[in-house]
Amino acid sequence: MKGLYVRQSGKLVMAVALTLLSVSISAQVLDSPVATVRLSSTEVITQRSLKQDVQRYEEQLGRALTVEQRREVLDAKINEVLLKQGADRANVTVADSEVSEVLNQQKAQLGAAVSDEQFRRLLEQQTGMSYADVFEQIRRTLVQQRFLAESKRDVINPPGASSRLPAPSEVRKVYEENQTNFINPAMSGFTHIFFDSRNLSEQEKSELLARAQAKHDEIAGGKTSFQRAVNAAMDDSSVQAGDFGYIVRGDQQAMALLGSSFVDAVFALEEEEVSEVIESNIGYHIIKVTDKRAPRLLEMDDPIYPGQSLTVRMQIIQYLQQQKQQERFQTALQELIGELREDADITIFEERLNW
Template structure:
C-alpha cells in the first residue's frame, strides 16, 4: 500500500535497505578506510596514483571483505574480492580528483547528511544508539565515520558538477509510461482503513501526580456530561478555547498499520479509535501522551486508488504525481551511475594503476 505512513512502499525511490554500513557502499561500491591504513607495510593488492601514490594493502581489502561477509552472512568469492578491490581503486581516484578540483562541503552539510542517514533507519534511534550502530556495523569510530561521510559528499558533488548539464536534459515521463508503472503495481496503490477525528485533549506530559489526577477527574466529568446530554461535544470544543485545563481540535487522519502512530500514541489507543464508527463519541481514552474524548468525523475503508486520486484525503499529491517523481528519480539515479562510470573510465586512463591479484588469495 502507498500512503504517507507506509515506509516500505515499492515505489519509494532512494530508500536503502539492509545494514547501516551499506550507506558507504551507495556511492561507488565501498568507501575506503582512512588512507593512513593504506600506507602501512603490507602486501600490496594495488598501487594507485592520480595526484599522489596510495598503496591498497591486503590487510585493508581483507578487513573490508570480512566486514561484508559478516553483514551478508556468507563467504565472498574470489570474484567478489576483485569487485571490492575495484571499488576501492575507484574510491581513491575520485577522492583525489575531487581534491584536485578543490570541492568542499561545510560542517552543516555533513550534519544534515548524518540526520538523513538516521531517518532512513527502520526505527527512530537516539544519538548514542546511532553512534553505537556506526561503531558495531561499520567498524568505524564516530570521527572516522564523519570523515568518510564528508568524503562521500565531496565525491558526490564532484560527480554532480561534472554531470550538471546532463541532469537538465532528463525527459519528463510520458502519460503512457506513468500508466504502465501504475498498472504493473496497481495492488500497491491502496489507501488503508483510516479514521479522522476531533478530540478533547487532556495533556498528562510534564505533570506531577496531583495535576494528573485533576486532569483525570476533569476528563471523566466532561465525558459523563456529554454522555448524559448535559452538554455536547461541540459545546466542549468551544469551551476549550477559554479553559486551560484541556484543548480541543481536529487530530487529522489516523491510519491503520501506521507503526509511528502506534509508537507515539500507543497500540491500544490507535486500535480503539479505528474501531469506532463515523459520528461516534468515545468515553475517556488514554494514549501515551494524555487523555482524549474522541468524535469520529470521517471513516474510510481500504480501497484501490486511481491515477488522479490523492495519496491521502486532503493531500494535493496524487498517485500520478508520485509515479512521475519515482520515474524521474530512477532516471536521475541511472544518470548519476553512468556519470560515475564515465568519470572512472577517464580517471583510470589518466592514472597509474598496478594490480597484484595474487594477493587476493588468503
Template sequence: MKRFWGFVFLCALSGAVAGAQILDQPVAVVRLTETVNIGQRELRQQARLLEQQIGRELTLDNRRELLEAQIAEVLISQAAKRANIRVSESEINQAITQQRQSLGQPVTDEQFRRIVEQQMGMNWSEYREQIRERLVQEKYVLEKRRSLLESAETPTDREIRDFYEDNATQFTNPTMVRFKHVFIDTRNLSSQDKAARRRLADELLRSVRNGVSSIDQLIDDSDDDARFSGGDFGYLIRQESPQAQLLGRSFVNQVFELEEGQLARDVLESNVGYHIVQVTHRRSARLLQLDDPVFPGQSTTVRDQIRNHLALSNQQRAFQRAINEVVDELRQEADVTLYEENLNW
C-alpha cells in the same frame, strides 16, 4: 542488488572513515589525499545492515560490491573536499524534508526525529552530518558530469499509464481513522512526574465527560497551557508504519476500536504520552485510481507518484553511470590496495 548498492552510496555511509581509527583487519587501504583504512569490522557491520534489509546473507560477490561502494565513497569524499565543495544549511534542511516526505505518509518533524533515533541508531546531529556528506558527494559528481545527469529522460504519459496498469493493485489505501486529541508528553520523565501527568490527563478527560469542557475547548486552551497540546492528528493506519512504531501497537489498536465521532472512554497511553482521543472519520480500504490522492488530504496523486518514481529511476541510472565514470577517473590517480582474503568471514 543494483538498487541496494545505489542506496549504499546515496545514504553516504561513513563507516569506512570511522573504521580507520580501529585496530582491525583491513579489507582495503585507500588514498587520494589522505590514507583511509577500511576495516573488516566496519564492513561486516554494514553487511549485517544490508542483510537485514534484503532478508538473506550476502554472497562473497555481494561483499565485494559493498567494499567497492565504500571505496567509491572515500574517493569521492576526498575529491569533493579537495575541490572545496560545500552545502548550505538550507540544502540540508530541504534534503531532510524530502526524506521525511518519502516515508509514504505524513509525519511531524518530531515524529521523524524519533524515527531517525530509533531506526537509524543515530542522534539528530549525526543524521544531519550524514546528509551533509551525502549532498557534498552528490554535488561533486554533479559538477563533474552535469551533462550526463541532465540528459536523464522525462517519463511520458504512456509510460506512466503502463506502469499504473501493470501495478494497479499496489496502489491502495488501507483502512484508516482520523482523530483529534489532547496530548500530554511523558518522554524522559521520572515515574513520579509521569504519574502526575496521568492524573492531569484523567482530570481533563473527566471535565469533558462531565460537560464542564469539550475536547475542542481543550485543544483551544492548549495554545496557552504548556502542560498539554492538542489538535488534529490526521489519518492513522493500522498496518506497520512509522506512526504505528512511534505510538505503539496497543495505542493503534485502541484507536481503531472507536467508532466515528466516538470519544475514548479512558485516557489512551502511547509510547510517547497520554492522549484524550475522539475519532472524527473512518475510511475503508480502497483501490486508488490514477488521479486519486495518494493519501487523504495530500495534493500528490498516484499519477504524480508514478511520474516521480519513473523520473527518479531514470535519474538514478544516470547518476550511477556518472559515479562509475568519476570513480574510474579518481582511481587512476589514487592508491587503492585490496585485501580480498579478509572478505571471507
C-alpha cells in the same frame, strides 16, 4: 667475566635486531600491496584492508566471495581512491557546516526526543566507527558527490531534463504492474479534546481524569455539544482540542506513541460517534470520529493520503523521473571513473587476490 658479558650482550643485541627485522618483514608480508594507485599521489591498497572489506561482504551474504568478486571489491576501492584524488586535484572541498547539516537532518528524522549525545552513541553503535570517523566519512562522500556534479553537470542534468515528463503509457504500465501496492489501509480521522497527563503524579492524573470525565458527562448529558466543548477548550491553556488527523490501522508509530488499546478504541467507533473518555499513553481523550475509511485500492487520480494533493499518478511520475535521474547519475559516474583510470597509473597484483 666483563668481556664475556659484553660479548654475550652483543649477541643479545644482534638477536633483538634480527627479531625486530623478522617482525618488520612479517608485517610487510601481512600488509602486502594488492594494488597501487597514482593520480596526484601514490596510494597503496593493502591485502589486509581488502580482506577486511571482503570479510564484511561475506558476513552480509553468508558465503565466501570468489576471486572474481574479490576483484570487484578491489575495483571499487580503486575507484574510491581515484575519486578522492580527482576531487583533491580539482580543489573540491566541503565545509564542516555542510557535514553537520547532513547529520542534523538524520537526527531530526529520529524525533525531537533524541539528544545530541544519544544520536552520537547511536551512530557509533550502528556504524562501528567513532563519531569523528563518521563525520569524515560523510565529508568524503559529499566531496565525491560534488566532484561528480561539477565534472559531469551536463550528463546528470541535461537541458530540459527536469521538465521532461514520462509518457502516459509508462505511467500506466507502472500503475498496472504495481496496482495492489497502491492501497489505503483502514483509517479513521477524528477531532478530540485532549487532557495531557505526561509528567504528572498519580494524584494529579486522578484529578485530570475526573476533569475529563466531567467534561464528557456535560456532552453526554446535553449541557453542551461536542463542538462547543472543542471551541471552549481552544481558549483553555490546560486543555488541547482540535483535529487530530488520521490514524492508520497497523501504524506502529501511532501505537508506540498512543498505545494499541487507544488505537483499537478509535477503530471501534463509528463515524460521527463521540467516545467515552479514552486513555492513551500520553493522556485522556474525548474523541469524535469525523471520517472512517475501509481499506481500498487506489485509482490513478486518487490522493495517496486523505487531505493531501499528491495523487497516485503524481507519485508514479516522480518515481519515473527519479529513476531516469539515477540512470544519468550512474552514466556520469562511469564516465568520470573511466576518465580518471585513463589518467592514472594503476598496478594490480592479481596473485594476491588468492588467499
